[in-house]
Amino acid sequence: MAHPPAVAADVIVVGAGISGLIAARTVLAAGLTPVILEADSRVGGRILTEEAAPGLPVELGAQWIGDTHHRMFALAEELGVQTYPQFDEGETSYELAGSGVLRENEFRARFAGELGELEKVLRLLDELAAEVPPEAPWRAPRAADWDAITAGAWYDGQALSPVARTLLEICTVGILAVPTVEVSFLHLLFTIQTCGVTSELFAESEGGAQTTRFVGGTGEIPKRLAALVTDHLVLDAPVQLIEHSDDSVTVHCRGGRTARGRRVIVAISPALAGRIMYDPPLPGKRDQLTQRMPNASAMKAFFVYDEPFWRAAGLNGQLISDVGPARMSNDTCLPGDDHGVILCFLEGEQARTYGRMPTEERRAALTAELVRHYGDKAARPAAYLDGEWADRQWTRGCYNANLGPLVWTNFGDALAEPIGTIHWASTDTAVRWSAYMEGAVEAGERAAQEVIDALTG
Amino acid sequence: MAHPPAVAADVIVVGAGISGLIAARTVLAAGLTPVILEADSRVGGRILTEEAAPGLPVELGAQWIGDTHHRMFALAEELGVQTYPQFDEGETSYELAGSGVLRENEFRARFAGELGELEKVLRLLDELAAEVPPEAPWRAPRAADWDAITAGAWYDGQALSPVARTLLEICTVGILAVPTVEVSFLHLLFTIQTCGVTSELFAESEGGAQTTRFVGGTGEIPKRLAALVTDHLVLDAPVQLIEHSDDSVTVHCRGGRTARGRRVIVAISPALAGRIMYDPPLPGKRDQLTQRMPNASAMKAFFVYDEPFWRAAGLNGQLISDVGPARMSNDTCLPGDDHGVILCFLEGEQARTYGRMPTEERRAALTAELVRHYGDKAARPAAYLDGEWADRQWTRGCYNANLGPLVWTNFGDALAEPIGTIHWASTDTAVRWSAYMEGAVEAGERAAQEVIDALTG
Structure with missing residues (x-):
């Protein structure tokens, strides 16, 4: 040879x-x-833009930048790649704690106490994370203690109600793409500190990390x-x-x-x-x-519809669910295009379980979920595309290592x-x-x- | 080329x-x-026999077989390799819980309650492990629960006294060679079940897994x-x-x-x-x-003396310590040879910390420990040899994966x-x-x- x-x-x-x-x-x-x-x-x-339908690029990998991503904004400008804001109007849809599907306002009213608990834990996480030097997390004053417990065990120790604990798990898995029992509490605090504060990181509301997208695709x-x-x-x-x-x-x-x-x-x-x-x-x-x-376990699935019908119903295309298969979704419509696009996130155990199913089975389970949240129109997508990362030989898992x-x-x-x-x-x-x-x-x-x-x- | x-x-x-x-x-x-x-x-x-002194082979890797290792006994017989029993007479030496060095009988008298706690947990572990099918641990009836918690967190939940908890950690790390917070509780139960019962596995007393050695070296x-x-x-x-x-x-x-x-x-x-x-x-x-x-983090260090002087003092050459650097030691004298050989185990964090020190520094720390347990004669070894596994390119850690x-x-x-x-x-x-x-x-x-x-x- x-x-x-x-x-x-x-x-x-x-x-x-x-x-x-x-x-x-x-x-x-x-x-x-x-x-x-x-x-x-x-x-x-770990960036991979593919067309879900002709002329309709979606992001199987990295998708957003946030307001404090100064290097990326400068790079995009230098390269002549334009940006546009992530759509974020309307209510999130919830399906949690056996209460069926609830719109955000109803959910917030019914679970105000639990959301207060969650808020309190997030503030505490911010306080603790501030003690972690991101260039050397092992030098945090309490690094030895925090690294000797999993994030999940620390969460379990916060005496949270089941709903607050579940919400905390969902928003954390949405960042780490592995269950919290798989990661060190110090690593969680590092992750928060490397990004600023939890409000920039956690995705329940579109926060600092996910405000902006790229025209033409990442x-x-x-x-x-x-x-x-x-x-x-x-x-x-x-x-x-x-x-x-x-x-x-x-x-x-x-x-x-x-x-x-x-x-x-x-x-x-x-x-x-x-x-x-x-x-x-x-x-x-x-x-x-x-x-x-x-490397973590993450998968994204895109449903393309003729129009973003959920918007007319006052929904923002986001869901939070402990039923699944998607624990979260997102409205990822493109600017200057009439299609409606919903992105379903499969992360951690969901990515592992559903990622190994035949595509049709996975798609059917996700479709059923979207119908519960967004109505019958969700059952008739014009196109579907998903992407798994553990199978890809030169990546072997997303988003990153925990x-x-x-x-x-x-x-x-x-x-x-x-x-x-x-x-x-x-x-x-x-x-x-x-x-x-x-x-x-x-x-x-x-x-x-x-x-x-x-x-x- | x-x-x-x-x-x-x-x-x-x-x-x-x-x-x-x-x-x-x-x-x-x-x-x-x-x-x-x-x-x-x-x-x-992961078997590596080297001479600590001319004609004095020691095991930097796998060393023992146990009574139920039928395949290995048959193999040794077929290959014409003779076996001999591990020395196990006399008292173990303890240095735990800030009580200084105590001989076994004294330790057992002083900490009878704590040892009773430990015994109870080991029996419970045996009961739970019996539910784990070793060919498919994920099919254990409670696999989902047991795999969603670390062994360390499970131990922490047993309401043990500090001494009992420490003893449990030491004997478990002696098997896994990583701290218990790094492994799933289901994995711990699998490890117990794959070996039979805790009494065969844990090394405080020479149990089933470490009864027999090979003439000429493993x-x-x-x-x-x-x-x-x-x-x-x-x-x-x-x-x-x-x-x-x-x-x-x-x-x-x-x-x-x-x-x-x-x-x-x-x-x-x-x-x-x-x-x-x-x-x-x-x-x-x-x-x-x-x-x-x-792969786990394990290191063995051998001290060779002119004679096994600890035996005359009624000691078996074993120590259990929460001070370290060695958490455990062993009498590994050879049959038909007058030398005294003490093996110090460095496992988990001890292997990581001491394995990265210059050899002289590590040897000095271990020597000081042996002197505390076995007296001044321990300060004058005729030879010293140690072996680390993470540095070895074709092994990268011992004893196994957890x-x-x-x-x-x-x-x-x-x-x-x-x-x-x-x-x-x-x-x-x-x-x-x-x-x-x-x-x-x-x-x-x-x-x-x-x-x-x-x-x-």
Whole structure:
């Protein structure tokens, strides 16, 4: 078998998600030559825009940015990608606690006490999260205690009513995409702190993290970014081995392709970074960390209708449910388009259970739920599209990695710390808005700066 | 670069630990040709016998078998490896609850109530574990509840005195090698059930799992097994890629070596199996499972003395401590040898903390502890040897993988189920004595039988 010729560059970047593309673009701007090796046949990573119907792009992956996502707003402007606000008018629909489907006003009246409890816990979470330094969660004064309990166990200890506890679980799983018993309480507090406060994070009302979308689809961002570094981009190049020394790296891909450089930036999720073979091997601490950063379980399903009929009924297209299969939904209509689009979220155990069903079965279960909330018209979508992430070989789960008990305190400082000539990017390593596109940009810029400092300092 | 020639066989086995060697030997006996690809330059996997001093082999990895390890007793007999009983005479030494060092009789008198509490919890654990089918823990009647809580949280809920809770943690970490908050309660019950009852499992007194050792060292077992299949064994062959179809597999190693066969048996820990690239890629369920099976954190340290001076003082060489660094120790003298050997266990957070220290610092901390328990003579060892597993590239943690909350119920049935022409071995997939050598034999035999049935049926 003839091997492709070896490529030479200053900086090898593994992964062409936003983080890797930003890293490559940044080192290029500093006068260094990058080569990006992307395992998939497309760029974008956890961003994936596909057409649910002709001319109707939907986001199977990352979808929104929020008001404090300054890097992403600047990037969109630079790339000429326009933004528009997320629709947010009308009432949310609830189906909780065996009470059947209730509109928001009725739900709030009936469960005012429980919502007050929830509010109180969220304020407490904000207070505690403020004690967590996002660049080093393990240095929080109470890190040892908070990392020795799961978020779920901490929630259980708050003496909440069943309805308040359920609401808390739903809004947390909506962020983490795994049940709260799978994550450390310290990790939950880190997640809150990295994003600001719970009101920006939790999605019951459209808060800070999900205010804004991109015209043409989120996929425009990596597509246009890739165009800036297109001469340095190699697709279909899954990295298998990184040989590294004090002053050079050689990166080997499946099929025999190699790239040589002075530094490497690994810009994929830690779980996937841990699958690469390193020579010399990485320290045990780093390896056991990446064994403990499983990617979460998330799936999105889109129903396209002729019109957004729920709006006329005063509904905002959002639901909150403990019946499911979707625990939440969203109105994701496109600007200048008459179709109505409902996005159903399947996260955590719902993604695992329903993601393994035949599509028709999953679609039928979701349709039944939408009919309960939005009426009979919901039974007749013009189109349907869904997307699961665990099956995708070069992603293996969304939205990001959540750390279980004791991982931050026992292994956390190995997450972003360079090892010789190897640097780490991906949103999972970000300090602000980790797990979001905003964090991917930050991490890519930070890793690129480490390399620039090392090679040009 | 010239590639080694492709090898052809009926069955490719990945990994030359006991499980892979047994699998290869079993398919060979059935008239099929195996090829074993081992990443390391030695066989044995998580078994590693090294000399602490000339002629004085100690076990950095698996060490004991127990009375119900029938497969291992039969294997040792077949291979001509003799066994001898673990020394177990005298008192255990305790250093717990701020009471200083106490000998067993004194400790038992002072903490009789707490030991009674512990006994009661162990009996309850036995009762609950009996409800868990070891071949399918997710089918236990209360699996959903038990998998939705950590073992640590369950322990915390038993209203135990601090001393009883601490003892329970120490004896459990002595088995799992991770803190109890990292594992699902269902996984703990599975672990108990796969071994029988807690009295066989927990190591406070030398119970069923640790009664017997091997003359010449445990390493004799894989060494002699390997000799039976030596013509079929390839060392230094790290597998990077498995291409598989309905009737064939091609396994690619670092350096370009390939092996072609009709079936492959992957006989390495699930975390490491998940690092191999598969084409076509494995289902998301299997992939997310292996992301959630981190190998544990264990380290052993051996102190060799001119004689086992603690025996004369009526001590059995075992300690139980909440001060550490070792939470437990053991008398591991060799038969027909005058030296005294003390094995210190560093498990869970102790392995992580002390394993990252310089050897001299770790040794000094352990020495100080042994002096507290066994007197000044403990300060003057003739030799010292320790071994950590997370740093070892082809193991990356011992003793085995522990499953966190919801992993057994959400992903467990993907653990041992073949995928097309790919079969799974390693002790982590065993039904009886999973995580032990006994389980490695069972899993190797089971995977081999699957292949034999498929190819000769």
